[in-house]
Amino acid sequence: MINRVLKYRVLICLLLTLSCRSAEAKDAERIVSLGPINTENVYLLGAGDRLVGNTRYCVRPAAARLKEKIGSVMQVSVEKIISLQPDLVLATALTRPEQVRQLQRLGFKVVRFKQPASFAEICSQFVELGTLLGREEEALRIVNQAREEVKAVQRKIAHLPRQKVFLQVGSRSLFGSVSSSFTHDFIVLGGGINIIEDQKSGTTNREKIIGQNPEVIIIAIMGSETGIAAEEKKSWQRIGVIKAVQEKRVHVLDPDLVCSPSPVTFVQALRTIAALIHPEIAMEVNQ
Numbered sequence: 001m002i003n004r005v006l007k008y009r010v011l012i013c014l015l016l017t018l019s020c021r022s023a024e025a026k027d028a029e030r031i032v033s034l035g036p037i038n039t040e041n042v043y044l045l046g047a048g049d050r051l052v053g054n055t056r057y058c059v060r061p062a063a064a065r066l067k068e069k070i071g072s073v074m075q076v077s078v079e080k081i082i083s084l085q086p087d088l089v090l091a092t093a094l095t096r097p098e099q100v101r102q103l104q105r106l107g108f109k110v111v112r113f114k115q116p117a118s119f120a121e122i123c124s125q126f127v128e129l130g131t132l133l134g135r136e137e138e139a140l141r142i143v144n145q146a147r148e149e150v151k152a153v154q155r156k157i158a159h160l161p162r163q164k165v166f167l168q169v170g171s172r173s174l175f176g177s178v179s180s181s182f183t184h185d186f187i188v189l190g191g192g193i194n195i196i197e198d199q200k201s202g203t204t205n206r207e208k209i210i211g212q213n214p215e216v217i218i219i220a221i222m223g224s225e226t227g228i229a230a231e232e233k234k235s236w237q238r239i240g241v242i243k244a245v246q247e248k249r250v251h252v253l254d255p256d257l258v259c260s261p262s263p264v265t266f267v268q269a270l271r272t273i274a275a276l277i278h279p280e281i282a283m284e285v286n287q
Contacts, residue, residue: 027134028088032081035073035092036260038113039064041126044142044262045135053084060256078102119185119266126263146263150189153274156281157191163277165192166214169259171221171232175202190274210242216277217244218251220258251276
């Protein structure tokens with residue numbers, strides 16, 4: 001009991017010191033990221049050297065893997081975050097609200113970024129982060145470049161007939177991209193028709209997908225590294241009545257690229273997906 005009381009007294013003193021320091025600081029110099037998108041965006045803005053901690057799911061770029069780990073996306077160690085003495089904590093939609101409140105009560109500056117619902121929101125959040133880090137000009141440059149590259153992809157597929165697409169982002173239960181997710185933009189901007197875009201939730205079943213008869217199935221689910229995505233592909237390939245299966249157009253993509261995009265990686269994923277939807281212009285789209 002005495003040790004516990006002593007521990008919290010030390011923490012309180014530490015937090016008072018940090019609060020004074022952060023009030024004087026203009027830009028965040030010690031950043032903890034609680035999600036892959038935030039981590040990748042910090043590096044993209046050239047502020048990776050300021051990142052002192054992130055989650056074990058933060059693997060892009062490679063340097064992010066070497067940072068101190070504070071837990072998972074959904075369960076972080078508040079004690080570990082305190083020990084890293086950050087002046088800015090970048091939370092996500094999956095960060096537990098009670099942990100956000102706890103950090104804020106302790107005097108930490110926490111900025112929470114929700115899961116973006118579109119490419120436009122990816123860009124606006126990136127600019128917001130750039131402003132927080134004193135890199136607004138660089139953020140705007142990157143966003144404007146990404147927007148131009150998205151327009152270039154659209155020009156190349158504008159004359160082509162749209163293909164029916166199912167983008168699978170979860171397997172237990174079967175879960176696909178819907179219009180309330182930024183992943184929907186990969187399909188639409190890439191020249192496809194999202195066969196479940198009208199659903200409020202991405203939860204679906206194989207019977208419904210079979211009934212929609214997609215021409216392309218794209219699998220990008222977290223856990224692909226353990227073989228889950230490969231097993232899902234085999235499951236689809238056993239359903240020979242689907243056009244995508246008949247034409248060998250069931251594809252597995254890197255979930256880190258598709259599910260956690262920065263403005264730059266969104267463009268990379270869009271080019272890849274557009275080429276899968278319209279293989280006849282694959283070379284043009286990826287130039």
